[in-house]
Amino acid sequence: MTPPKRQLKMPEFIGLMALLLATVAFSIDSMLPAMPEIAAEMSPDDPNRAQLILSAFVFGLGFGTFVAGPVSDAVGRKSAILFGLGLYLTGALLGMVADNLTFLLAARALQGFGASAPRVVGLALVRDLYGGRRMAQIMSFVMTVFLIVPAMAPSVGALIIAGFGWHGVFGAFLLLGLTSGTWLTLRQPETLAPENRRPIRAGTLWRAVREVLGHPMVRIYIAVLTLAFGQMFALLSSVQQIYDVTFDMGETFPIWFLCGGLITATGTILNGTLVMRLGMRRMAMSAYGAQIAVSGVYLVLVTQDLLPVALAFPAFFFWSTSVFFMAGLTFGNLNALALEPMGHIAGTASSVVGAVSTVMAVAIAAPIGLAFNGTSVPLAIGTLICSTIAFFLMGKSREAGPAAA
Numbered sequence: 001m002t003p004p005k006r007q008l009k010m011p012e013f014i015g016l017m018a019l020l021l022a023t024v025a026f027s028i029d030s031m032l033p034a035m036p037e038i039a040a041e042m043s044p045d046d047p048n049r050a051q052l053i054l055s056a057f058v059f060g061l062g063f064g065t066f067v068a069g070p071v072s073d074a075v076g077r078k079s080a081i082l083f084g085l086g087l088y089l090t091g092a093l094l095g096m097v098a099d100n101l102t103f104l105l106a107a108r109a110l111q112g113f114g115a116s117a118p119r120v121v122g123l124a125l126v127r128d129l130y131g132g133r134r135m136a137q138i139m140s141f142v143m144t145v146f147l148i149v150p151a152m153a154p155s156v157g158a159l160i161i162a163g164f165g166w167h168g169v170f171g172a173f174l175l176l177g178l179t180s181g182t183w184l185t186l187r188q189p190e191t192l193a194p195e196n197r198r199p200i201r202a203g204t205l206w207r208a209v210r211e212v213l214g215h216p217m218v219r220i221y222i223a224v225l226t227l228a229f230g231q232m233f234a235l236l237s238s239v240q241q242i243y244d245v246t247f248d249m250g251e252t253f254p255i256w257f258l259c260g261g262l263i264t265a266t267g268t269i270l271n272g273t274l275v276m277r278l279g280m281r282r283m284a285m286s287a288y289g290a291q292i293a294v295s296g297v298y299l300v301l302v303t304q305d306l307l308p309v310a311l312a313f314p315a316f317f318f319w320s321t322s323v324f325f326m327a328g329l330t331f332g333n334l335n336a337l338a339l340e341p342m343g344h345i346a347g348t349a350s351s352v353v354g355a356v357s358t359v360m361a362v363a364i365a366a367p368i369g370l371a372f373n374g375t376s377v378p379l380a381i382g383t384l385i386c387s388t389i390a391f392f393l394m395g396k397s398r399e400a401g402p403a404a405a
Contacts (some may be wrong), residue, residue: 029153034166060109062358064116069351084117128191151261230364237369267328280333
């Protein structure tokens with residue numbers, strides 16, 4: 001298509017895209033410090049249920065991911081993003097006034113559904129304007145900014161909670177959504193011309209879904225992505241409780257999370273350096289193989305009481321950081337592998353892959369999180385199982401399609 005006559009200068013465009021894509025990360029990680037207060041207020045008899053405020057958001061995000069892409073192809077990028085932000089803001093308002101956990105979970109699910117639009121359609125907007133190496137360059141800059149948000153979000157959330165209570169975090173969500181929506185409305189032109197839009201047809205969508213899920217290689221990579229998201233979401237759900245209950249370090253959790261986040265951001269940089277030489281599949285298999293080793297050793301040390309008290313927290317910090325680091329080495333590669341055979345329906349395929357892997361990941365993460373027993377053992381067992389199955393599936397993909405490596 002012909003790009004719009006007026007385009008934002010590169011720094012402003014990168015800043016806008018980073019803010020839109022950061023909506024999901026901030027909405028998850030900034031809630032982590034709020035979980036003890038929410039548990040004490042809304043589920044005092046079962047504190048683990050407070051973890052569902054993350055699972056509910058991710059559940060809504062998964063379903064919204066399937067819808068957002070096709071809708072943006074029909075109505076345009078800006079309209080789809082703004083409608084999603086409207087739902088996100090509505091969920092934030094409902095969360096501010098929630099007085100029971102069920103109502104709060106419904107508000108979070110609505111937030112997640114709305115947040116899927118800036119997440120999915122923002123990428124499509126970049127693709128409308130740029131391609132090839134220029135798109136890769138822009139996305140690398142966007143991701144550099146984006147990776148800072150998850151690391152800083154718990155610290156920001158803790159500051160807000162100290163001043164306004166956990167309801168105040170939803171006020172921050174309102175501010176975030178209004179800022180990004182206003183910026184998009186006033187500054188970014190529409191990138192999908194009316195003549196290039198495609199109406200939503202159930203038959204066309206169904207055929208695309210069948211094609212994506214009917215491809216054996218794509219099914220394997222969706223399964224691996226599901227396991228990858230599942231163990232990451234389980235860690236996010238449990239990590240605050242582990243810091244607070246297991247190590248009595250709840251007050252310093254945001255600082256440690258920030259340090260770990262900055263360390264794990266190097267995983268994306270390392271992947272960009274090595275993937276051209278080693279290939280996407282080998283990078284993913286190496287990452288899961290390393291995670292199996294690290295998680296296995298950590299479990300033996302913890303369950304057999306082989307760690308001195310002084311090393312218990314350093315060992316957990318190293319292990320949990322390794323899980324996030326592994327995500328930086330695998331997520332981009334797995335998405336690229338899944339979409340490689342689907343270039344002719346890349347937009348819909350991206351929505352299907354993202355939706356199925358995200359929704360199914362909740363079914364993995366929620367039980368692991370709810371199994372928290374005051375130690376990191378259930379989480380480490382879940383991570384070891386997920387990484388082992390993922391490693392096995394990556395091996396099957398190599399046997400089924402060696403040319404795609």
